[in-house]
Amino acid sequence: MIQLTPSDQCPYMNTAVGEKYDVIVIGGGPAGATISALLADAGKSVLLLERGLTPRFHVGESLLPKCYPTLKRLGLLDRMKASAYPKKFSVQFVTDMGKVTQPFYFDEYIPHESSQTWQVERGDFDQMLMARAAELGATLRSNAHVMDILFEGDRATGVKVKLKSASGADEVKQISSKVVVDASGQSAMIANRLGVKKSDPRLQKGTVWGYFENALRDPGRDEGATIIMQTPGKKSWFWYIPLSNNIVSVGCTGSMRYMFGDSNLSAPEVFARELAKCEEMQRRLEPATQFGDFKSTRDFSYRSGKTAGDGWVLIGDAFGFIDPVYSSGVLLAMASAEMATDAILDGFSTGDLSGKQLGRWNESYAAGLENFKKLVYAFYTPGFSFGEFFMKYPDYRNHMTDILMGDVFKPGVDEIFAKMGEVIPPSDLEPEPEMAEM
Numbered sequence: 001m002i003q004l005t006p007s008d009q010c011p012y013m014n015t016a017v018g019e020k021y022d023v024i025v026i027g028g029g030p031a032g033a034t035i036s037a038l039l040a041d042a043g044k045s046v047l048l049l050e051r052g053l054t055p056r057f058h059v060g061e062s063l064l065p066k067c068y069p070t071l072k073r074l075g076l077l078d079r080m081k082a083s084a085y086p087k088k089f090s091v092q093f094v095t096d097m098g099k100v101t102q103p104f105y106f107d108e109y110i111p112h113e114s115s116q117t118w119q120v121e122r123g124d125f126d127q128m129l130m131a132r133a134a135e136l137g138a139t140l141r142s143n144a145h146v147m148d149i150l151f152e153g154d155r156a157t158g159v160k161v162k163l164k165s166a167s168g169a170d171e172v173k174q175i176s177s178k179v180v181v182d183a184s185g186q187s188a189m190i191a192n193r194l195g196v197k198k199s200d201p202r203l204q205k206g207t208v209w210g211y212f213e214n215a216l217r218d219p220g221r222d223e224g225a226t227i228i229m230q231t232p233g234k235k236s237w238f239w240y241i242p243l244s245n246n247i248v249s250v251g252c253t254g255s256m257r258y259m260f261g262d263s264n265l266s267a268p269e270v271f272a273r274e275l276a277k278c279e280e281m282q283r284r285l286e287p288a289t290q291f292g293d294f295k296s297t298r299d300f301s302y303r304s305g306k307t308a309g310d311g312w313v314l315i316g317d318a319f320g321f322i323d324p325v326y327s328s329g330v331l332l333a334m335a336s337a338e339m340a341t342d343a344i345l346d347g348f349s350t351g352d353l354s355g356k357q358l359g360r361w362n363e364s365y366a367a368g369l370e371n372f373k374k375l376v377y378a379f380y381t382p383g384f385s386f387g388e389f390f391m392k393y394p395d396y397r398n399h400m401t402d403i404l405m406g407d408v409f410k411p412g413v414d415e416i417f418a419k420m421g422e423v424i425p426p427s428d429l430e431p432e433p434e435m436a437e438m
């Protein structure tokens, strides 16, 4: 059964913590666990501090095929293949007119095992990544709330952390390191502290989601597909992500004003209001039973104005998050962790742990991020139809498949946006020049 509450079987809650490390990583999500594993494997002393008890619940269950190279580098492919996670071969869209469109099958495009990915239960998946970091030599400590980053001038020198012991007593400790990696997710500790976190005014969205048992699934290789269903007038859209144990994650996203403008409505009422507009989702949930609480979140699209400074670097959601529609979060968390690992290791070898060195991957990463973002803007553009676009420009379906698979760093993948600019005002595909300060 899906882990909706933190476990009391947390394996890292009593780990002894030293005074000094090469690298301190804040947060044990996919970004923090990946970078801890890779740096420890390269011989660095790494301390990962996670404020929660693990495994802990987290939304974001659908992976993209391009997670494959990172999972391989982590030595986790065999564990993924042996897992009970449903295999995801495709993503499918249902339009706002209720038309069920042809799935994007990744293996028709790249006939290699890497084009298949998985739908994961995040408490379990993140725990597997953390366990790998521990196997490779990182020190992991959960129930460890980082309260502040320590700086000498502009250089980060460590953290101040509150460690809860098994007896419940708190110990506040200062621990030093040559590099601090902020992988604190939406807490975005450093970006908030520096006041450089900027929200995306075009993506002020809110989401309500829940878990269902026994919903209708498609047969065969479509069984593990992500399905995105828009409601009439593109007012909102649903995700349908099949998990193991016959459970499905179902969420609905729309503008914050549309979703939560009526403050009298509870999260289940908002979900029910939108479900009444989506026949395809009604059909799939008809035999299903919902369990646990509905959850909601809002205003999650932002990015930091800086990637790195002397002795510190931001990865994953601590740097930025776009939108849930293309399931890009875990891929970007792991990709940024990998890019930052290489920059940090080179920095240690040359003795250069400046912001310029630690953030040297920023430009190519930001370009990949922009590719996801433009496709998100197109998805939300009123009147724009991907179906009509591909009817007119069939050659560009490959570019779309690249992005849906997470291959956003591939040269030339952005050519699709020049074409889209012929049917959507090009300015609608560009981010606002200055995103609003948060």
Ligand SMILES: Cc1cc2nc3c(=O)[nH]c(=O)nc-3n(C[C@H](O)[C@H](O)[C@H](O)COP(=O)(O)OP(=O)(O)OC[C@H]3O[C@@H](n4cnc5c(N)ncnc54)[C@H](O)[C@@H]3O)c2cc1C
Binding pocket: 026, 027, 028, 029, 030, 031, 032, 049, 050, 051, 052, 058, 059, 060, 061, 062, 063, 064, 144, 145, 146, 147, 183, 184, 185, 186, 187, 189, 207, 251, 297, 300, 315, 316, 317, 318, 321, 324, 327, 328, 329, 330, 331, 333
């Ligand atoms: C509604 C919604 C749906 C989504 N669906 C998908 C999806 O289907 N597929 C997908 O790939 N992505 C999805 N995402 C995005 C995905 O969840 C995130 O992008 C991903 O979890 C980012 O990983 P991360 O490691 O950067 O951060 P997180 O996974 O959030 O990890 C950050 C960790 O830092 C810890 N932390 C925070 N502050 C502190 C502190 N002060 N001290 C110590 N620890 C701290 C937190 O407890 C947490 O464990 C979705 C996001 C939303 C909002």
